[in-house]
Amino acid sequence: xxxxxxxxxxxxxxxxxxxxxxxxxxxxxxxxxxxxxxxxxxxxxxxxxxxxxxxxxxxxxxxxxxxxxxxxxxxxxxxxxxxxxxxxxxxxxxxxxxxxxxxxxxxxxxxxxxxxxxxxxxxxxxxxxxxxxxxxxxxxxxxxxxxxxxxxxxxxxxxxxxxxxxxxxxxxxxxxxxxxxxxxxxxxxxxxxxxxxxxxxxxxxxxxxxxxxxxxxxxxxxxxxxxxxxxxxxxxxxxxxxxxxxxxxxxxxxxxxxxxxxxxxxxxxxxxxxxxxxxxxxxxxxxxxxxxxxxxxxxxxxxxxxxxxxxxxxxxxxxxxxxxxxxxxxxxxxxxxxxxxxxxxxxxxxxxxxxxxxxxxxxxxxxxxxxxxxxxxxxxxxxxxxxxxxxxxxxxxxxxxxxxxxxxxxxxxxxxxxxxxxxxxxxxxxxxxxxxxxxxxxxxxxxxxxxxxxxxxxxxxxxxxxxxxxxxxxxxxxxxxxxxxxxxxxxxxxxxxxxxxxxxxxxxxxxxxxxxxxxxxxxxxxxxxxxxxxxxxxxxxxxx
Amino acid sequence: xxxxxxxxxxxxxxxxxxxxxxxxxxxxxxxxxxxxxxxxxxxxxxxxxxxxxxxxxxxxxxxxxxxxxxxxxxxxxxxxxxxxxxxxxxxxxxxxxxxxxx
Numbered sequence: 001x002x003x004x005x006x007x008x009x010x011x012x013x014x015x016x017x018x019x020x021x022x023x024x025x026x027x028x029x030x031x032x033x034x035x036x037x038x039x040x041x042x043x044x045x046x047x048x049x050x051x052x053x054x055x056x057x058x059x060x061x062x063x064x065x066x067x068x069x070x071x072x073x074x075x076x077x078x079x080x081x082x083x084x085x086x087x088x089x090x091x092x093x094x095x096x097x098x099x100x101x102x103x104x105x106x107x108x109x110x111x112x113x114x115x116x117x118x119x120x121x122x123x124x125x126x127x128x129x130x131x132x133x134x135x136x137x138x139x140x141x142x143x144x145x146x147x148x149x150x151x152x153x154x155x156x157x158x159x160x161x162x163x164x165x166x167x168x169x170x171x172x173x174x175x176x177x178x179x180x181x182x183x184x185x186x187x188x189x190x191x192x193x194x195x196x197x198x199x200x201x202x203x204x205x206x207x208x209x210x211x212x213x214x215x216x217x218x219x220x221x222x223x224x225x226x227x228x229x230x231x232x233x234x235x236x237x238x239x240x241x242x243x244x245x246x247x248x249x250x251x252x253x254x255x256x257x258x259x260x261x262x263x264x265x266x267x268x269x270x271x272x273x274x275x276x277x278x279x280x281x282x283x284x285x286x287x288x289x290x291x292x293x294x295x296x297x298x299x300x301x302x303x304x305x306x307x308x309x310x311x312x313x314x315x316x317x318x319x320x321x322x323x324x325x326x327x328x329x330x331x332x333x334x335x336x337x338x339x340x341x342x343x344x345x346x347x348x349x350x351x352x353x354x355x356x357x358x359x360x361x362x363x364x365x366x367x368x369x370x371x372x373x374x375x376x377x378x379x380x381x382x383x384x385x386x387x388x389x390x391x392x393x394x395x396x397x398x399x400x401x402x403x404x405x406x407x408x409x410x411x412x413x414x415x416x417x418x419x420x421x422x423x424x425x426x427x428x429x430x431x432x433x434x435x436x437x438x439x440x441x442x443x444x445x446x447x448x449x450x451x452x453x454x455x456x457x458x459x460x461x462x463x464x465x466x467x468x469x470x471x472x473x474x475x476x477x478x479x480x481x482x483x484x485x486x487x488x489x490x491x492x493x494x495x496x497x498x499x500x501x502x503x504x505x506x507x508x509x510x511x512x513x514x515x516x517x518x519x520x521x522x523x524x525x526x527x528x529x530x531x532x533x534x535x536x537x538x539x540x541x542x543x544x
Numbered sequence: 545x546x547x548x549x550x551x552x553x554x555x556x557x558x559x560x561x562x563x564x565x566x567x568x569x570x571x572x573x574x575x576x577x578x579x580x581x582x583x584x585x586x587x588x589x590x591x592x593x594x595x596x597x598x599x600x601x602x603x604x605x606x607x608x609x610x611x612x613x614x615x616x617x618x619x620x621x622x623x624x625x626x627x628x629x630x631x632x633x634x635x636x637x638x639x640x641x642x643x644x645x646x
Binding site for chain 1: 639
């Protein structure tokens with residue numbers, strides 16, 4: 001049988017043909033979607049000799065074709081108009097699968113796919129969904145999804161505009177203070193990552209650095225959380241978060257390599273993330289930090305010691321002259337706890353030393369408190385879960401300290417033993433966290449599903465927005481903290497001041513300075529085995 | 545047949561009839577399975593060594609069984625590798641994890 005595969009028509013919609021038409025004086029045709037048969041996966045034939053790329057062509061006798069007229073008007077004889085309209089009829093009908101001979105893959109043809117999408121529109125699919133996007137979710141749920149744009153407020157629009165202006169004009173000071181911002185999204189801050197300075201050509205200056213030193217002022221707003229993109233700005237040198245409603249700083253704050261000044265005063269911070277120590281390590285550049293006033297947790301020993309007593313326990317010298325590095329050097333050898341962190345190099349601007357820690361708190365797979373001391377910052381749910389006998393509420397911001405030889409004992413495990421492997425809940429939740437639909441997943445849960453699943457998904461969402469968290473022991477990413485404890489570190493600025501007539505050297509340390517130099521840092525672990533080592537001062541491990 | 549309560553393996557059955565045979569020790573990481581297989585509890589499951597889940601389908605239960613093995617294999621390791629979960633299963637698996645207390 002002399003059967004020839006049909007070829008796509010070399011019609012006037014071909015760009016070359018159209019161009020030639022235009023040159024010949026014909027008006028250009030509008031580009032319309034033609035009802036041509038689906039294209040073959042090989043290149044369209046342009047010359048008569050390559051009308052069929054397959055070798056089958058040579059098995060039968062070839063006939064030479066004859067053409068009339070210019071080459072760009074030619075159509076192979078088999079592709080007659082009647083033929084193609086017949087095919088179109090067939091195509092409109094039903095979705096068919098046609099095997100493309102040289103592709104080896106079965107695929108729905110182009111035209112039929114569009115029909116499919118059209119069919120969906122009849123079923124009330126909202127227009128913002130690209131009908132060609134892979135359909136993974138059922139459409140009932142998709143309709144309920146709020147769009148991201150709705151969440152941005154007028155205040156944030158104003159902030160966005162301000163950031164846009166700063167970007168355009170190359171202003172390094174991004175002043176978003178008193179904007180009445182209650183939240184700030186990742187998409188608002190992220191354009192700053194591409195900030196470039198504008199060269200100012202002034203006489204006598206040959207070179208100037210175009211590397212920006214970004215300074216972001218967010219004080220006097222109502223922020224309760226911070227976006228991750230704020231902490232991925234490598235060139236951020238100053239960050240002011242004074243007078244906001246923050247109750248926790250995200251661990252990703254440790255990722256700011258160039259920050260020199262940080263102000264987090266007048267917030268609701270109970271503790272700082274452990275990762276903040278990266279800013280005062282030898283690689284960090286932090287020079288000034290304003291951490292107070294904040295309702296920080298304060299240590300209280302089980303024997304009823306107050307903070308000052310502990311301080312004097314740790315440092316036998318009763319009243320150290322605060323701020324004198326010389327003095328620090330003197331007392332260091334006499335206090336054993338200082339020797340333990342000698343191996344780590346801290347920033348020359350800061351005196352950093354581990355003091356004491358609280359007992360470890362263990363949480364179950366859903367994040368509910370199982371064992372450990374109660375902190376004043378806990379939710380009522382956690383407070384009522386544990387029997388009050390072992391955990392008396394100390395009042396105020398005081399938290400009990402653990403013994404120096406305290407060894408963290410986890411509660412009885414679910415299985416036969418405790419392992420570092422994450423729970424199935426954690427595995428599933430981190431898989432949820434990786435999908436872009438994370439903010440909408442809670443809507444898929446059944447109405448009778450337990451409340452804590454909603455809470456967990458919310459938590460995962462908040463954690464993703466703020467840049468995630470890593471176990472401070474084993475560096476694994478986690479969503480539900482299984483262990484947590486607070487370490488009290490001494491974080492004091494070393495000031496090398498020389499006495500002068502204008503500014504006489506302050507001789508006596510302020511008592512409040514002493515108290516404020518002890519800051520609570522929260523450490524969290526991803527499994528019940530991620531607990532502090534017994535009797536040893538912790539070592540800050542850096543990611544890089 | 546060997547006495548089922550002594551068997552090293554247990555059978556997990558999904559609501560659409562798929563059966564997964566896993567190590568008893570590995571499956572007992574789930575609080576629910578551990579309780580239902582406890583010989584002292586006297587449940588029918590403990591006698592037969594076979595637990596049927598009416599809420600979990602075969603695809604999800606397969607991942608659950610995979611997790612049991614993953615958890616069992618890595619129980620003594622310091623650096624535990626991540627387990628891959630296809631995104632379309634994550635929510636069902638989350639609900640299964642909550643149900644199984646795992």
